[in-house]
Amino acid sequence: MNCNVERLSRVRMIADYQFGKGTGKELFPEGSTFQLSRTKRVRQVLHSGKRIATARAKDGFFTLSIEGASVIHKLLSGKKLRVVVSDDAAPFVEAGKTAFAKHVIDIDPELRAGEEVLITDKNDRLLATGQLLLSPAEIRDLDSGTAVDVRAGIASK
Template identity: 60%
Template structure:
C-alpha cells in the first residue's frame, strides 16, 4: 500500500469514528489530496484544490467545510450531529455568526462539548458548521451565551 492510500484510509477511519459509519467513504474519494504540516502530519484534506476538512492539531479531530457538512447531513439521519436554530437566527448563522443558546430549538442529545456539529434551520436544511461549546443539557438550560462557534456558513 502506497503512502497516499494509507493517508486516505486513515482519514476515512477518522471520519467514521467522528461522524458515523460510512462518512469516511462519502467525504473522501480516492482523488483527495493532502496538505501536510512541517512534521508530515495531515492538516488539510482537499478535492480539486478546495478544502473538504482540516485535522485539528491539538486532537486530530476533523473540522468540516460547508460542502463536507452538507454531504454528512444527507447521509446521517436527523437529529444526529445537528443543532437546530429558530428562523430568526438563520440569516446571521448562515453568514458565519455565532449561534447562541437562546436560538437553539433542538439539539442531538448524544453530542458533547467540543464536537463538530451541523447547524440546521427548523426545516432541517444545513446552514452552517461549527464546534459545540456547551453540552446539550447546558444549551437547553441556558438562555444566554454562545452555544456553537460557527466555522463557516452557507452564505460565506
C-alpha cells in the same frame, strides 16, 4: 503500500469514528489530496481543489468546511450531529455569525461539548458548521451564552 493510500485509509477511519460508520468513504472519496504539516501529518484534506476538512492539531479530529458539512448532512438523517436554530437566528448563522443558546430550538442529545456540528433550520436546511461549546443539557437550561462557535456559514463561503 502507497503513502496517499495509507493517508486516505487513516483519514477515513478517523471520519468514521468522529461522524459515524461509513462517512469516511463518502467524505473523502478516491482522488482526495492532502496538505501536510512540516512534520508530514495530514493538515487538510481536499477534493477537486476544495477543502473538505482540516485536522485539528490538538486531537487529530476534523473541522469541516461547508463542502464537507454538506456531505455529512446528506449522509446522516434525523437529528444526528445537528443543532437546530430558530428562524430569527437562521440568517445570521447562515452568514457565519455565532449561534447562541437562546436561539437553539432542538439539538442531538448525543452530542458533547467540543464536537463538530451541523447547524440547520427547522426544515433541516444546512446553515453552517461549527464547534459545539456547551452540552445539550446546558443549552436547554441556559438563556444566554454561545452554543456553537460557527466556523463557516453557507452564505459566507
